[in-house]
Amino acid sequence: MTVAALSITDLKKNFGPAEIIRGVNLEIEKGERHAIIGPNGAGKSTLFNLISGGYHPSSGSIKLNGAEIGGTKPFQINRMGLSRSFQVSNIFANMSVRENVRCGVLYSMGYGYSFWRNVGNLKEVQRKTAEILERVDLLDKANLPAALLPYADQRTLEIAITIAGGAEVILLDEPTAGMSHSETDRAVALIKQATEGKTLLIVEHDMGVVFNMADRISVLVYGEIIATGKPSEIRGDPKVREAYLGDEADALEGDAA
């Protein structure tokens, strides 16, 4: 039996009296693309923060490739092979695009806190950086200051930094939020291509993106997962339809078509 890439058991998190995550169980296989959907306030971001080390779980366990990571610091989790992006662009604004990606590459290539090497002379770092930039199609903007990029490109850069470290498990927090239709399509293609062969956990509002990309989908409502399954199973699940009222249910419907 293979170990799950990510395995969450009875995960709970409360802030004071408010229980945000109320017992989540989830298994994600290696190489799987898994999406989490749910209405606003369901606790999706909290769940992400718990997995990536931003918050400490109140109880329960989170295992990455079989190793417990609940309550571990983000940088340690990252070194164990999990990387994440942010809902709001979270890049190094005062650096160039190339330097941004390079920051993502450095640690994974073993240059941690090195202070005896010149970054300019690290050929493999340069090569890896260029590879990533090419993969996300930012090569021609490599030497621009990151803060001057258009919004969609900043989102792309966000993803580029996330995948730069070569993590096997990638968490993407609403990667297409705020993008136009054509930009979204491009982004989806890019994510698919860039995360080829990796385990992907994605939170997304755009149902089109979700049903297009995910192998499996979990539905998070009020801190609990009410359903997990293939897109077709989720689409027909009455509990899910119940949770999604009005427009969003239509959206489910519409995408099913």
Added chain:
Amino acid sequence: METIVFSLLNGVIYGLLLFMLSSGLTLIFSMMGVLNFAHASFYMLGAYFAYTISEASSFWIALIFAPILVGLIGAAVERWGLRTVHVNGHVAELLFTFGLAYLIDEVVKIIWGRNAVDYRVPELLDFPLFELFGAQYPAYRIFTLFVALAMLAGLWFILNRTRAGLIIQAALTHPHMVGHLGHNVPRIFMTVFGVGCALAGLAGVIGGNYLVTDPAMAVQMGPIVFVVVVVGGLGSLMGAFLAAMLLGLLQTFAVAIDTRFADIFGFLGLSETSEVGAISIASLAPMLPFLLLVIILMVRPRGLMGDREL
């Protein structure tokens, strides 16, 4: 016994003076995030204005007008200085106030000279109130106590019983919320900065003749004000009050202790004549605030009563 009574009395009065001085900074820091380096300079301005006004008229007029004047200058500084710098972030703001403190020092030296000025306790209060264990207790110190208490009561009233106060309270704990409520944030900032400076000015009016009014008084008081604010905690006037009291009492009590390190750590073989052994607790008293500052920031960065970390 007498040591305890004296230390208690002095500690409380010194603590209240510290609180008067730092309450304004707590307001400013909590709302605007500006740790105003020039806060003690406004305290100094208060003392100098009070000196000039009381030379021309009387101490009582100075008691009212000097803080108002200082408040107006503070508001002007916020309006035409700090606001310009705000876009460049907190470090730039901190540096702005750092430079401002420097400038105020120099300007005060030019206007009032580089030596102490003869700012006296008003004659009405210049008598020993009572005698305790052979030492006289000046009436002015008790007056200080009452002014501080009156200020405390006034502040409490404004914050808890007026609309403006409630807005400020909301802003203290949730600075980002005020804008959403449709209030004019720049004007609130300007007002708070002005009022904070006025409170420092009031402390200057009271402290200037209690201590000495000279151009060094700002530098002397500057760092300790930070200690009070940081130890007290963000957004908490109560915390600032407690911290000021704690510092006042800590320092006065430490002075009263003659114990040397050699007496405490003698069992470790520390000798009376060694450099470390000869250090007495009393001689360390003025260093305690900074020790406390460092320890608090390490152990409990939110301060005694703060609702969030710095």
Added chain:
Amino acid sequence: MKLVKSAALAAAMAFASMSGASADTLKIAFIDPLSGPFGPSGQSGLNEWTYAAAQVNAKGGIQGKQVEVIGLDNKVNPKESLIQFQKAIDQGVRFIAQGNGSSVASALVDAVEKHNKRNPGDEVLYLNYAAVDPVFTNDRCSFWHFRFDADADMKMEAVTDWIKGQEQIKKVYIIGQDYSFGKAVAAAAVKNLTAKRPDIEIVGNELHPLGKVKDFTPYVQKIISSGADAIITGNWGADMVLLIKSAMDSGFKGEILTYYGGSKGAAVAMGESATGHVKAIVEHNTNLPMSDAHAAYVDGYEAEYSEDDYYYHRISNAMKMLAMAADKAGSTEPKAIAFALEGMTWEGPTGTITMRADNHQILQPMFMSTFSKDGVTRGVEDLPLGWTSGANDRIEGEATKTETTCKMKRPS
């Protein structure tokens, strides 16, 4: 580009070098604070040196040379003093005068010693008018250094000599700043009191951090509770003023014996209530009985510098002795003057003044002056208050003489 600009700057500086020495002036570089918190006391010193120079020049100067005093601002910073010292050397200065801060004095003694060793024939003489750390005339004495003020230990000799005559003082409290000077004063006080007045009880001996105490009331109440009838303190600046103010506010009835009670700005801060209680050990006060010539000198100063009071009498002594030494040596070469100054004795306005040959320390009469309301003909800081002393308050210079550990190395 940024670098080009700094290059231009550096080049500009290189060309802006100073003019050389001119033959017919004798330059004294006054290296003391002229700005910042200690600016006022430095400025006073500069005024008195300038005035003393003008007086000498009016009589034809020193060996026919006009004396010029150049004020150089060292910000009481030892490192900055060394830069200003170099500035002085480049201007052809052969005499430097300094007084504020033993840290500065320490740097300058060292620098002068090294300069003279490394530049024979171009020696510099250091006239110390106020840095009182005994070490400069003991372990670290230098042939090129002359001190015109009594050192801290000598002042304590004078203070304790005076206490010897004060039967009413039974209990003494010693308080000082927690650094080398404060510790030295406390140690000297204990040593001298036990020797000269074994019956006196030292009821407290305390050090507080330098310049950090805002309210001295707790200390003062400790002092009052101890029943002390005299306080001895070497405190200066705010530490002294705040201590005295607190003592007066708390109704301390005894004497406060200070080193620096007479320093600039203190009188205003202490106020009238301190009169009769605060005493200072000094070589001169402006209410001493004076000869006409000396009175004219003092009044002339106070007229010319109306904002200032005549305080550093030793500066006038130093200038006169410099002139006398030059006459004796027939030269204005620092080396010759230094040899001529050694052992020089003369009758000054206050009595016999001697420059010790063994350690270059001056011996002069000292006065325990009291801050007073009455008997004041010349007040200080535009107040009707001033410093006075009576017949019993005079301590002869010879009585303040201390043993020295100096092993003077004289140039051949």
Added chain:
Amino acid sequence: MSDQTVQNFESLAPSAGQKFTQRVLPLAVFALIILIIPMFNPSNLMLTLLNVMGINIVFALSYNMLLGRGGLLSFGHAVYFGLGGYAAVHAMRAIENASYGDGGFWASYPVFFLPVIGFGVGALAGAIIGWPSCRRAGTPFAMISLGVAELIAAAGFMFGSIFGGEEGISGDRMNGPELFGLSLGPINEVYWFIAFWTILGTVGIYAFTRTPLGKMSEATRDNPERVEFVGYDPQRVRYLVFIFAGGFAGLAGGMAAVQYEIFTPEAVSLAPSGMVLLMAYIGGIRYFAGPILGAVVLTYMQSMLSDYSEAWLLYLGILFMAIVMFAPGGLAGIVAGLFNGLRADDRSERVSKWAIMVVGCVLAFVGLVALVEVAIRWSNGYGEVFEPFGMHLPTASVLTWVLIVLPLAAGFAILRFGATRNKEGQA
């Protein structure tokens, strides 16, 4: 990947030529300036000043490792400078004792390498004090640095055996083995010593900015949260940078020990910490050369301006405030702006704009100087009168006030005009 990528990655990084003009050339010019200055036969005073500038350049650059590159505002950087310097002076004494006494390790240690000791002790102090300080950036870091600085400054006066009490500790640099034929006695020989270490320190600090740690320090300044998600511990990054900054400050302290041959407790106090902050910020913390510029200008001001005006502290304060408010890029930012502007397309427009600004600044400055100088003479009360260019400007005269108010008002009016024109231009 394909050959295409390999090619791209080669072209991504700056070309050898770019690298040379951007990185090597400025440092080479800097070194060259230092090397040719002695050919102009500067006076001893100038040499002294240049030496002090060298020391301050390294000190300010080390400070900027924290403030500019790491986003850490420290109010106690002189602690590391001072401790490094003290260690070097103690070592200097050990060399002196060893060469006249029993020999041993110190007898063979050249004074020339004292800055190494300074570096080690500065870094050690950084490692000890940085441990609690670097957990947080921003205001908590600033406050801890202030508290620590106060404590160390107080300790400086309490522990005589280390700090030598008020007189400090002094040594003699002319002992031990000589290196490169330098006895280090005369000031021009010390110049070469300072030059060597200034260049080494500058190159070292520059090289540090090019290392992975240096890069991550900038990343941590910009976005500590994100740094965590690329595998770095921001606390660790700050801590390591702090140690290096302490080390280079100690190096500057070691240089100062040889230059001055004395260290006093004043060196660990708050004043030099404030001074180095001013140097770095006035010079420009966003540019590598900024602190160099700041160190040169402020060292000159500190030692020479006081010859012309006792109000030099006030001018320094005004300069600082003007930089904070109107030119956050500092002097280096202004220089860079001019340089870039001259190459921009709208050159003529920019030049006319600058001309207006310069005229406004000069006028306002003239009025300000007149005001300050007249005021300070009035304040002193010695009856001295401000007499620039043979004019006689007593406090009470109408001419004086005309000369103050007119340029001030005109200057500010012009500056305002310039500013509004800019805004319209942008709109």
